Amino acid sequence: xxxKARTLTALRTFEAVGRRMSFSAAxxxxxxxxxxxxxxxxxxxxxxxxxxxIRRARSLELTPExxxxxxxxxxxxxxxxxxxxxxxxxxxxxxxxxxxxxSLAFHWLIPRLADFHRRYPGIRVEVKAVPDVIDSASEDxxxxxxxxxxxxxxxxxxxxxxxxxxxxxxxxxxLAGRDWSLPDSWQQVALLHDTQAWPxxxxxxxxxxxxxxxxxxxxxxxxxxxxxxxKVQHYYFNRVDMAVEAAAAGxxxxxxxxxxxxxxxxxxxxxxxxxxxxxxxxxxxxxRAQCFEDKTASLLIDxxxxxxx
Numbered sequence: 488x489x490x491k492a493r494t495l496t497a498l499r500t501f502e503a504v505g506r507r508m509s510f511s512a513a514x515x516x517x518x519x520x521x522x523x524x525x526x527x528x529x530x531x532x533x534x535x536x537x538x539x540x541i542r543r544a545r546s547l548e549l550t551p552e553x554x555x556x557x558x559x560x561x562x563x564x565x566x567x568x569x570x571x572x573x574x575x576x577x578x579x580x581x582x583x584x585x586x587x588x589x590s591l592a593f594h595w596l597i598p599r600l601a602d603f604h605r606r607y608p609g610i611r612v613e614v615k616a617v618p619d620v621i622d623s624a625s626e627d628x629x630x631x632x633x634x635x636x637x638x639x640x641x642x643x644x645x646x647x648x649x650x651x652x653x654x655x656x657x658x659x660x661x662l663a664g665r666d667w668s669l670p671d672s673w674q675q676v677a678l679l680h681d682t683q684a685w686p687x688x689x690x691x692x693x694x695x696x697x698x699x700x701x702x703x704x705x706x707x708x709x710x711x712x713x714x715x716x717x718k719v720q721h722y723y724f725n726r727v728d729m730a731v732e733a734a735a736a737g738x739x740x741x742x743x744x745x746x747x748x749x750x751x752x753x754x755x756x757x758x759x760x761x762x763x764x765x766x767x768x769x770x771x772x773x774x775r776a777q778c779f780e781d782k783t784a785s786l787l788i789d790x791x792x793x794x795x796x
């Protein structure tokens with residue numbers, strides 16, 4: 488029996504929910520609303536006459552039928568992706584999907600990508616920017632660039648791409664309007680946070696790490712910086728470049744990453760008057776363990792590594 492188009496769409500949605508075990512995470516990956524994802528899965532269950540998930544208050548669990556269908560659907564989608572890739576490769580260009588965290592994609596990768604296409608005009612890199620690259624990587628994502636404290640991830644071969652450094656950044660007017668040697672100045676400062684610095688990071692992870700490192704270094708000019716839990720104002724964002732843009736607009740002091748900051752510093756929109764410290768997270772280039780023989784991936788890996796020399 489030929490499957491209907493809406494059933495195929497629902498199966499793709501079901502696979503994303505089953506892989507992420509979250510309706511909201513699947514919705515983010517598929518760029519649709521959570522309600523649309525829930526509705527598609529519900530209609531698929533009605534069509535099959537069986538529940539695919541056990542829905543709990545804070546979690547999902549696959550039913551036996553759901554688990555069986557997920558395995559078959561994932562294998563089928565993988566087979567389809569491979570078939571399409573082979574046809575595209577035979578037609579001329581090789582295509583490779585690179586999944587990257589958004590801040591690095593926008594501020595580091597994209598400005599360099601034209602160089603890769605000049606060197607390898609027969610290879611087309613499709614960039615997918617997502618916050619959690621490992622969980623969000625689709626079956627056709629051979630390579631990802633991950634920002635993480637974890638050097639190794641099961642199922643992936645990992646190599647260090649580059650280290651990262653954390654440093655507070657401030658708009659020039661915000662910086663000039665305070666005497667930063669006085670305790671009261673820091674008590675009136677708003678701290679800007681990336682709440683999803685890396686998977687499972689706390690809301691204050693990067694600021695807390697920087698403050699701890701500075702206090703251990705006994706930097707005398709920074710002794711008045713308040714602790715995170717003191718009564719200072721906080722603003723929260725789910726991307727570091729949003730926090731940095733807020734700092735450039737004069738909202739407060741953002742904890743930035745050096746790799747995604749160079750253009751804003753060069754243009755004078757931000758200043759970095761305080762020391763940078765090595766981040767506990769680094770950028771890792773990860774390749775699926777079963778894709779070592781992919782020559783296209785090897786060329787991209789070598790090019791990416793050359794960008795940080």
